[in-house]
Amino acid sequence: MEEILKIEHLEKSFGSNEVLRDIDFSVNKGDVISIIGSSGSGKSTLLRCINMLEEASGGRILYHGQNILDGSVDEDQYRTKVGMVFQSFNLFNNFNVLKNCTVGQTHVLKRSKEEANANAMEFLKKVGMDQYINAKPRQLSGGQKQRVAIARALAMSPEVLLFDEPTSALDPEMVGEVLDVMKDLAKSGMTMLVVTHEMAFARDISTRVVFMADGKIEEEGSPQQIFHNPVSERTKDFLSRFMENS
Amino acid sequence: MTISEMNFFQRMIYIVQEYAPSLAKGAATTMAIAIICTLLGCVIGFAVGLVQTAEPHKKSGIVKRGILKAVKLILTAYVEIFRGTPMMLQAAFIYYGTAQVFGINLGMWSAAIIIVSINTGAYMAETVRGGILSIDPGQREGARAIGMSHFQTMMLVILPQSLRNIMPQIGNNLIINIKDTCVLSIIGTVELFFTFRSISGALYTYFEAATVTMIIYFILTFACSRLLRWIEGRMDGPANFDLATGDTLAFTSGLTRYNEKTGGTF
Ligand SMILES: Nc1ncnc2c1ncn2[C@@H]1O[C@H](COP(=O)(O)OP(=O)(O)OP(=O)(O)O)[C@@H](O)[C@H]1O
Numbered sequence: 001m002e003e004i005l006k007i008e009h010l011e012k013s014f015g016s017n018e019v020l021r022d023i024d025f026s027v028n029k030g031d032v033i034s035i036i037g038s039s040g041s042g043k044s045t046l047l048r049c050i051n052m053l054e055e056a057s058g059g060r061i062l063y064h065g066q067n068i069l070d071g072s073v074d075e076d077q078y079r080t081k082v083g084m085v086f087q088s089f090n091l092f093n094n095f096n097v098l099k100n101c102t103v104g105q106t107h108v109l110k111r112s113k114e115e116a117n118a119n120a121m122e123f124l125k126k127v128g129m130d131q132y133i134n135a136k137p138r139q140l141s142g143g144q145k146q147r148v149a150i151a152r153a154l155a156m157s158p159e160v161l162l163f164d165e166p167t168s169a170l171d172p173e174m175v176g177e178v179l180d181v182m183k184d185l186a187k188s189g190m191t192m193l194v195v196t197h198e199m200a201f202a203r204d205i206s207t208r209v210v211f212m213a214d215g216k217i218e219e220e221g222s223p224q225q226i227f228h229n230p231v232s233e234r235t236k237d238f239l240s241r242f243m244e245n246s
Numbered sequence: 247m248t249i250s251e252m253n254f255f256q257r258m259i260y261i262v263q264e265y266a267p268s269l270a271k272g273a274a275t276t277m278a279i280a281i282i283c284t285l286l287g288c289v290i291g292f293a294v295g296l297v298q299t300a301e302p303h304k305k306s307g308i309v310k311r312g313i314l315k316a317v318k319l320i321l322t323a324y325v326e327i328f329r330g331t332p333m334m335l336q337a338a339f340i341y342y343g344t345a346q347v348f349g350i351n352l353g354m355w356s357a358a359i360i361i362v363s364i365n366t367g368a369y370m371a372e373t374v375r376g377g378i379l380s381i382d383p384g385q386r387e388g389a390r391a392i393g394m395s396h397f398q399t400m401m402l403v404i405l406p407q408s409l410r411n412i413m414p415q416i417g418n419n420l421i422i423n424i425k426d427t428c429v430l431s432i433i434g435t436v437e438l439f440f441t442f443r444s445i446s447g448a449l450y451t452y453f454e455a456a457t458v459t460m461i462i463y464f465i466l467t468f469a470c471s472r473l474l475r476w477i478e479g480r481m482d483g484p485a486n487f488d489l490a491t492g493d494t495l496a497f498t499s500g501l502t503r504y505n506e507k508t509g510g511t512f
């Protein structure tokens with residue numbers, strides 16, 4: 001199996017606050033990895049380090065064997081390969097839906113306008129937003145914005161997509177439409193790294209589940225193992241609390 | 247009928263009839279300086295605001311950081327000095343200063359444009375800085391996350407949104423400039439206020455001349471503020487959007503299938 005990302009001994013501190021400690025795991029092509037864990041355990045920080053939005057304080061992140069932290073990899077080119085979908089969508093407010101999905105293609109990947117448009121339309125259709133190409137983000141619902149954000153990320157032809165709680169900012173009735181898109185993506189073979197509080201998604205869709213606690217990976221395994229035979233007490237604790245609440 | 251026999255309205259009409267060309271020329275000069283200088287001021291303001299909000303690159307060395315810091319310091323001094331002193335004195339300082347110290351005679355137009363632009367730029371720099379800081383950091387992250395460089399992020403995403411947000415402030419500056427060009431009369435620029443002084447000096451009809459000139463100023467500023475509102479509306483685009491229907495299919499026809507090797511996904 002082709003390894004896309006390998007994270008070794010990753011560390012991150014904000015001042016004296018150690019947020020990530022000795023994180024080790026790898027992402028292979030086709031993996032759908034769910035990262036779960038309680039608030040403040042460092043899940044977002046991990047994704048942001050992988051995407052280089054935060055600068056890691058130690059360790060290595062190997063992208064196809066090349067360490068992206070030693071300055072030898074072009075940061076912007078790397079980011080086109082490792083897309084990110086945010087909790088708060090972060091669509092460009094000054095562009096309509098179509099331009100949101102083409103601006104990166106034309107300006108970063110230097111694709112022609114026609115190719116970018118055609119490509120954007122393909123993905124907008126996949127997420128069911130092709131009718132809304134003329135809308136500005138402010139004219140869309142949260143679920144619609146998030147589906148456009150997914151199309152925008154896909155239009156860059158990434159190898160891996162990182163999702164940081166993509167449904168947490170949504171009203172409950174819109175969570176489903178975004179999860180459906182993500183399920184389709186997972187089935188189509190997209191490599192995904194998803195921070196989520198949607199336990200059903202983690203259990204049913206992912207190929208692997210990572211449970212984080214206090215900036216460390218407490219336990220990692222198949223959904224079957226994590227949800228039905230967790231080894232660690234903390235995992236058991238977290239899951240039982242979660243199941244009670246939901 | 248002599249001027250002294252006329253009533254208030256007759257005197258106003260007389261002024262307009264007799265001095266229409268001077269008033270028109272004065273108004274045109276005022277508008278030309280105000281518009282040109284507001285635009286140049288915006289350019290200066292955006293340039294300065296961009297530098298002021300620039301963060302040193304993570305990997306840039308101590309020299310680059312030092313240079314950036316020095317440039318920021320100079321720009322801060324520029325902003326504070328030109329915001330903190332009267333434009334009338336700045337005009338005298340620059341106009342007579344260049345003549346005396348450097349032996350350069352700037353000429354009325356270039357002096358006027360330099361002074362008002364630099365002054366507007368100082369105000370705009372702060373406005374632009376505020377405009378950039380007011381944009382949700384998520385916009386920057388969204389742009390960086392699809393691989394845009396810092397420069398692309400600023401030019402494509404942050405500055406257009408900042409520009410839209412500070413349009414009311416730019417309008418304010420234009421209107422202030424229309425009125426404040428009157429201080430240029432100190433260096434002999436023949437703008438609308440200068441015309442007023444000539445008329446009132448020639449006819450000794452201060453009240454009427456002031457009324458006529460004020461009305462002209464008001465028409466100019468009011469027209470500008472309406473025009474800017476209209477531009478803002480245009481920038482926002484329509485309040486509603488059309489759902490794209492069947493024709494979008496035409497749009498996608500002939501699309502190339504995705505290349506698996508370059509990172510194709512579906
Ligand atoms: N920019 C920052 N500066 C300082 N501390 C930060 C910063 N970002 C995050 N932290 C700290 O890092 C820790 C982990 O934060 P992070 O956002 O990664 O948690 P999380 O697992 O994503 O939580 P949640 O489920 O609430 O999103 C927290 O203690 C947080 O206060």
Ligand SMILES: [Mg+2]
Pocket residue numbers: 043044045164165
């Ligand atoms: Mg988080």
